[in-house]
Structures are given as structure tokens and as C-alpha cells.
Amino acid sequence: xxxxxxxxxxxxxxxxxxxxxTPLSAADLAAHVLRAVLQRSGAxxxxxxxxxxxxxxxxxxxxxxxxxxxxxxxxxxxxxGYAVDRRCGSGLQAxxxxxxxxxTGAADCVLVAGVESMSNIEYYSTRMRWGxxxxxxxxxxxxxxxxxxxxPVSRYGVMAGGAAETAENLAxxxxxxxxxxxLYAARSHQRASEAWKSGRFEAExxxxxxxxxxxxxxxxxxxxxxxxxxxxxxMAKLPALLRDGTVTAGNxxxxxxxxxxxxxVSEAWLARHGVQPMGRFVGWAATGCDPLRMGIGPVxxxxxxLPRIGLSLADMDLIxxxxxxxxxxxxxxxxxxxxxxxxxxxNGSGISLGHPIGATGVRIxxxxxxxxxxxxxxxGLETMCIGGGQGLAAVFxxx
Numbered sequence: 001x002x003x004x005x006x007x008x009x010x011x012x013x014x015x016x017x018x019x020x021x022t023p024l025s026a027a028d029l030a031a032h033v034l035r036a037v038l039q040r041s042g043a044x045x046x047x048x049x050x051x052x053x054x055x056x057x058x059x060x061x062x063x064x065x066x067x068x069x070x071x072x073x074x075x076x077x078x079x080x081g082y083a084v085d086r087r088c089g090s091g092l093q094a095x096x097x098x099x100x101x102x103x104t105g106a107a108d109c110v111l112v113a114g115v116e117s118m119s120n121i122e123y124y125s126t127r128m129r130w131g132x133x134x135x136x137x138x139x140x141x142x143x144x145x146x147x148x149x150x151x152p153v154s155r156y157g158v159m160a161g162g163a164a165e166t167a168e169n170l171a172x173x174x175x176x177x178x179x180x181x182x183l184y185a186a187r188s189h190q191r192a193s194e195a196w197k198s199g200r201f202e203a204e205x206x207x208x209x210x211x212x213x214x215x216x217x218x219x220x221x222x223x224x225x226x227x228x229x230x231x232x233x234x235m236a237k238l239p240a241l242l243r244d245g246t247v248t249a250g251n252x253x254x255x256x257x258x259x260x261x262x263x264x265v266s267e268a269w270l271a272r273h274g275v276q277p278m279g280r281f282v283g284w285a286a287t288g289c290d291p292l293r294m295g296i297g298p299v300x301x302x303x304x305x306l307p308r309i310g311l312s313l314a315d316m317d318l319i320x321x322x323x324x325x326x327x328x329x330x331x332x333x334x335x336x337x338x339x340x341x342x343x344x345x346x347n348g349s350g351i352s353l354g355h356p357i358g359a360t361g362v363r364i365x366x367x368x369x370x371x372x373x374x375x376x377x378x379x380g381l382e383t384m385c386i387g388g389g390q391g392l393a394a395v396f397x398x399x
Contacts, residue, residue, distance in 0.1 A: 051081035054090035091361025189230030192348025256354035295328030297391025317377030323350035
């Protein structure tokens, strides 16, 4: 089977919910990063066989966003595209899909992006198609509704507390305290802040022009949610989201807007175009788990993956696990017996940088590959918990 390589991984800065990137739609963000990846690689749109764009909150404002964003980005009409949704794992799944196309010879070059504009997720009604004869017609918040309805109520019951409820279940299962979660969350912000101060994000971040009502666009160039003043003491002042709980707005991930992208290509394509890749796709695995304990999903996913590729956690120079909740990361680390490991989320993650759902998988890979290049690391593990009860994991090798 052919090897698949990752080239020109980039990301936009991550915007706050209702923040600087709100004027831009998901399609705008995706198109911007697609153009940026091609420009960074030096390749033309004619060199692309397929476009895959991940988005968890898809809508008819940009249906089949892979094709839509490719057209908006100016790629040739003959370049096809499609969309991927595996909730929090959508971005990584898009990279996986692309890698499988390269490995099987179905394509030589796939342009991948992950995107989410959570600030622009709409409200909707399920009663207006044929009219509401009497009474009120409710509008649902699709952002919140997607969390509550992430699993069939008929099988798992109502998850009234949303995703936070799944985290509290893990806190009880693993006896993780509020103080431990707050300490981890503060460290995430501290690491992200230090990464910006030291210039570690400069090579991976591409600025975004944001239109203004008057005058020239403003260039958005820095992650918006990183708290330089974060400390366990500051975190401890925040109220719990659920009664008698440990999860707060401070030790949970943010809601965000962002896009990230890369090329996934064959060895022959690299030789023809003279492009230097940053990584080789080694392998992947996915698994299901209890939706009410979805945060533990990385554990079975990694357990399935590593024997397949003949590697172990000890072989991983860097480990990235998406920070949906601090307690979720801590639970996985306890299962792996690597608590306090300095290989894990070394530049922060969802708690500090943010979690723009569809973009996160590509964003994590992008940050990890750039850090692997700085360190001369060989292997990096990316793994994610997924709303609705799944885990996803992939290993990349620096080249």
C-alpha cells in the first residue's frame, strides 16, 4: 500500500464565540485556508484531485461544503469535493479519508480542511414546513440541540446536562476533583500563552482579513481565547455548570470559529511538484463507547490503533488529546498511566486555544506536526473523544 504524506498544514487563528471572526461564514473560513494551503505549497489548483472539508454543524447555507468551499476558493471546476461529519473528530476523519484515497491510488493529491463557525450556527424549527395550526412553534438552538441529542433518547435516556454531564460521570468514575481540573485548565492556558510569546505558532498560523462596515478589512492574526492571567486560583472562582459538579466554563473547552487545512499527497506527487512534506500518515482507528462517558473514547481508540501499527505509547514523542474537558483528559491519562507527562498537549489545546468542532482535528494535527519539526520528534499521536460516544486516533511520523 502506498504512503500518504501531509504537506503545508496551516490554520487560522481561533476566534471567540461571537468574537472577531463572526462576520465570516464557515464557507468563507474554509475557502481562505484552502487558498492559503495551496499558496504555501506552491502547487496550483489543477494539481488537486479532490477536496474534503470537515464541518460538524453543516447547513444549507453552504451545502456539501467541500465542493462549495472549493468553488469559493477558485479551484478549477473539474476538482470535486465532499463534506465529512464525525462530530469532534470530523477534521481528523477528513485527513484519514484523504490518506485512504492516497494509499489506495484513488488520488494523488487531496486538499483537506476542517472548519466551524460556531458564532453563526442558526436556530431552526421542525414544525413550520406544513404550518403550525395552533399554539406556539418553537425554535431550537442547533448548537445546543446537537449536544443534547447526540445519542438516541430511546436507548440512552435524556442527557439533560449536555456534554458537561458526560464529564461529570468521568469525574465520579475516576475520582477527579475540581482542583485537579482547574490546575490542568490553568496549565493549558499557560502553555498556549507561552507558545505565542515564544513564536512557536508563527509558522502554522495564517492571518484572516475580516471585513468591516467601513474601511479596509482588519487582519485577525492571534488566537482570541488564550488567558495569560490563568491560574488555579482564578479558575477556582468560577461556578460549576451543574449542581455539585466539577466542570466550569474555565475547565471546559471554548466555543469557537476557525479553519485549518493541509495537503495529503502521494510520494509520486511530491516528486513531481518538489514539495517537502512535514509528516507521513502511519495509521488510524475509531471505536464507539458509552455516549454518557464519551470523554473516555481516546482510550479504546488508541488501544485498537497501536497494535495495528506495531507501536506503543512509549514510542510517541508527542501526544495530543483534544481538551473537551480537563476531567476528560485526566481520565484518559489515568487509564494510560502517564499523568503529568510532558509529551501531552505541550502548546495547549481546546481549553485554551479553543474547540471549533469541525476544525479541531486538522488544527491539532497542524500544531503537532510543526512542534514535531521543532523537536526533531519521530512519532506523534493525535486522539479525540467525540460527542455521541466515539473515540478516534491517528499516528503521524515526521519526515
